[in-house]
Amino acid sequence: MATNRTFTMIKPDAVANGHIGAILAMINNAGFRIVAMELTQLSKHDAQEFYAVHKERPFYGELVDYMTSGPIVAAILEKDNAVADFRKLIGATNPAEAEEGTIRKLYAESIAANAVHGSDSDENAAIEGSFYFAERSKH
Numbered sequence: 058m059a060t061n062r063t064f065t066m067i068k069p070d071a072v073a074n075g076h077i078g079a080i081l082a083m084i085n086n087a088g089f090r091i092v093a094m095e096l097t098q099l100s101k102h103d104a105q106e107f108y109a110v111h112k113e114r115p116f117y118g119e120l121v122d123y124m125t126s127g128p129i130v131a132a133i134l135e136k137d138n139a140v141a142d143f144r145k146l147i148g149a150t151n152p153a154e155a156e157e158g159t160i161r162k163l164y165a166e167s168i169a170a171n172a173v174h175g176s177d178s179d180e181n182a183a184i185e186g187s188f189y190f191a192e193r194s195k196h
C-alpha cells in the first residue's frame with residue numbers, strides 16, 4: 058500500500074545551528090508540501106518510544122539523549138513517492154557517505170547528529186506521523 062506522505066524531524070543539531078529555514082526551503086524546492094509542522098522538544102519517553110526499534114543497538118542511549126537535548130521541528134510532508142524521494146533528498150545516515158547536495162551532506166555534524174529524520178517505509182511514515190499529529194492530520 059503506497060502512500061504519498063512521509064514524516065520528518067529537523068533534529069536538535071540542525072535547529073541549534075540555525076538551519077531550519079534552509080532545510081525547509083530545500084524540502085519545498087524538492088516539491089514536498091508541508092501538511093503539519095511543529096517546533097517541539099521530545100521528552101525522554103517520546104524519544105525512547107520513537108526509536109524503540111533501535112533499543113538493542115549500542116548507540117540507543119546516546120541517540121535518546123541527543124534527540125532530547127534541544128528543540129526539533131516535526132513535520133508531515135506530502136508528494137508523490139514521498140518516502141523514497143525524501144530519503145534521497147536527506148542522503149545517507151552517515152553524512153561522510155551522503156551524496157553532494159543532500160541535506161545531511163550540507164548540514165549534518167556527525168552520524169548521530171545528522172540534521173534530519175526521514176521515515177524508511179510507508180508503514181512507518183503513518184506510524185510516526187500519527188505519533189505526533191494524530192489529531193491535526195485528520196481531514
Ligand code: UDP
Nearest residue numbers: 111116120149150168169170171174175177
Ligand atoms: N545513529 C547513530 N549511530 C549509528 C547509526 C545511527 O547515532 O551508528 C542514529 C542517527 O541519528 C540515525 C538514527 O540513529 O539517524 C537512526 O538510525 P537509522 O539506521 O534508522 O538511520 P536513518 O534511518 O536515520 O538514516
Ligand code: MG
Nearest residue numbers: 174175176177
Ligand atoms: Mg531509520
